[in-house]
Amino acid sequence: MRQTVRPSKAECTGCGACASICPKNAITMQPDAEGFCYPVVDPALCISCDLCEKRCPVGAAHEAHSVQAFGAQHKDAAVRAASSSGGVFTALARGMFARGGVVFGAAFDDCLHVEHIGAMDESELAGMRGSKYVQSDAADAIANAAALLSRGIPVLFSGTPCQIDGLLARVRGKEREKLLTVDFVCHGVPSPGVFASYIESLERAHGQRVVAYAFRDKRLGWKNFSSVATLEDGTQLSGTQTDEPFLYGFLQNLYLRPSCTQCSQLRGARHLADLTIADLWGAQDVCPERDDDTGLSLVMVNTQKGRQALREAERELTVFPMRTDALLRYNPSLEQTATAHPKRQRFFAMYAKRGFDGERVMKLLASPGRAERIARRIAHLPAGALRRARALIRH
Numbered sequence: 001m002r003q004t005v006r007p008s009k010a011e012c013t014g015c016g017a018c019a020s021i022c023p024k025n026a027i028t029m030q031p032d033a034e035g036f037c038y039p040v041v042d043p044a045l046c047i048s049c050d051l052c053e054k055r056c057p058v059g060a061a062h063e064a065h066s067v068q069a070f071g072a073q074h075k076d077a078a079v080r081a082a083s084s085s086g087g088v089f090t091a092l093a094r095g096m097f098a099r100g101g102v103v104f105g106a107a108f109d110d111c112l113h114v115e116h117i118g119a120m121d122e123s124e125l126a127g128m129r130g131s132k133y134v135q136s137d138a139a140d141a142i143a144n145a146a147a148l149l150s151r152g153i154p155v156l157f158s159g160t161p162c163q164i165d166g167l168l169a170r171v172r173g174k175e176r177e178k179l180l181t182v183d184f185v186c187h188g189v190p191s192p193g194v195f196a197s198y199i200e201s202l203e204r205a206h207g208q209r210v211v212a213y214a215f216r217d218k219r220l221g222w223k224n225f226s227s228v229a230t231l232e233d234g235t236q237l238s239g240t241q242t243d244e245p246f247l248y249g250f251l252q253n254l255y256l257r258p259s260c261t262q263c264s265q266l267r268g269a270r271h272l273a274d275l276t277i278a279d280l281w282g283a284q285d286v287c288p289e290r291d292d293d294t295g296l297s298l299v300m301v302n303t304q305k306g307r308q309a310l311r312e313a314e315r316e317l318t319v320f321p322m323r324t325d326a327l328l329r330y331n332p333s334l335e336q337t338a339t340a341h342p343k344r345q346r347f348f349a350m351y352a353k354r355g356f357d358g359e360r361v362m363k364l365l366a367s368p369g370r371a372e373r374i375a376r377r378i379a380h381l382p383a384g385a386l387r388r389a390r391a392l393i394r395h
């Protein structure tokens with residue numbers, strides 16, 4: 001009897017497709033010690049049909065396809081302010097509502113847990129706007145989207161490239177006809193357990209609940225974004241990419257999911273979604289005349305269906321052609337997978353003992369590692385000693 005789906009944890013993206021495919025509901029997604037969810041099989045229910053493993057999308061090689069790239073910005077300044085980049089997602093979602101469809105995307109629940117939900121109108125869309133730098137729980141949404149499509153209801157599903165991979169493992173053949181998929185250029189996802197522990201640390205320090213959280217507050221500008229935690233009494237705690245511990249740890253790859261360092265098949269011209277959206281980082285150099293620092297999106301069109309959806313959304317957007325090769329040095333995630341921070345293990349050892357401690361995280365990231373300490377010492381040696389040290393290292 002199987003206990004999980006993938007023998008190697010490093011491969012599993014946690015997309016949840018296996019849980020939604022199992023005909024006996026024998027699979028649940030459960031958090032490990034790092035706070036990431038993995039499938040766990042109930043041996044009492046498993047009938048060894050192996051459908052979970054057969055349909056798991058991990059490891060498949062994806063063919064590169066031709067990509068048309070555009071820069072885009074929503075015409076409404078309020079939409080741009082509430083969105084992470086240029087607000088393209090909102091224009092696409094409204095196109096889906098106009099067709100009578102349902103939009104799936106990631107939103108916070110009341111406990112600041114990030115999960116995928118379905119929206120049928122504008123009021124339900126608001127919570128989906130804005131990037132949440134935490135892995136979203138999408139297993140139920142994949143099952144719900146599949147059920148709607150089987151009844152002929154159009155669906156827009158937006159998520160990480162691996163969530164789209166999981167959705168496409170679940171939805172096949174004719175049922176894909178009314179499905180529009182939107183993914184993004186993906187740096188990787190931090191642990192939901194670490195984020196929950198970080199929120200608890202803020203609540204302990206301030207003696208009240210955190211009622212809202214934004215990772216991409218644009219009050220300091222789109223490029224200099226900051227995160228803002230709102231407390232019950234309305235106090236706002238904000239920090240920038242360099243001084244707010246959770247955001248800083250995320251950008252330093254301190255607590256990304258292990259699979260995020262292995263997903264080269266979901267980048268560049270290999271995205272499976274109809275459309276891939278991203279921040280148009282580098283706009284100040286590549287298209288300065290378009291950059292007002294309120295947010296610009298990069299849109300990569302991967303399929304005909306995607307091209308048609310973008311054309312319909314152009315009513316709400318300013319769209320202009322763009323070359324992605326010029327953007328690679330500003331947005332490495334376009335082509336490269338993240339490398340885990342060398343102190344990732346030390347962080348999780350610390351996390352196991354005391355949970356998320358912002359001060360210790362900043363100290364951990366500030367202090368040099370062993371290799372760096374040795375390199376610094378060598379650099380300060382006098383020339384003769386330096387030659388002897390190098391000779392010693394070579395032997």
Ligand SMILES: Cc1cc2nc3c(=O)[nH]c(=O)nc-3n(C[C@H](O)[C@H](O)[C@H](O)COP(=O)(O)OP(=O)(O)OC[C@H]3O[C@@H](n4cnc5c(N)ncnc54)[C@H](O)[C@@H]3O)c2cc1C
Nearest residue numbers: 083084085087088089105106129130132158187278279333
């Ligand atoms: C974890 C993560 C890493 C990213 N890394 C990069 C990067 O390296 N380079 C880059 O250019 N862009 C990256 N992005 C994408 C970028 O931040 C914007 O989300 C994207 O440009 C869309 O912006 P928008 O203004 O069109 O839409 P917005 O209105 O900001 O819409 C956000 C969309 O993202 C979805 N979303 C938000 N959080 C999550 C989540 N945790 N899991 C799944 N879906 C989510 C929502 O459902 C919504 O559809 C990342 C986003 C996330 C969530």
Ligand code: SF4
Nearest residue numbers: 012013015016018056
């Ligand atoms: S289907 Fe998704 S969650 Fe299940 S084992 Fe494969 S990658 Fe992991």
Ligand code: SF4
Nearest residue numbers: 161162186188260263
């Ligand atoms: S980096 Fe890759 S594995 Fe990680 S969330 Fe993004 S698409 Fe999935």
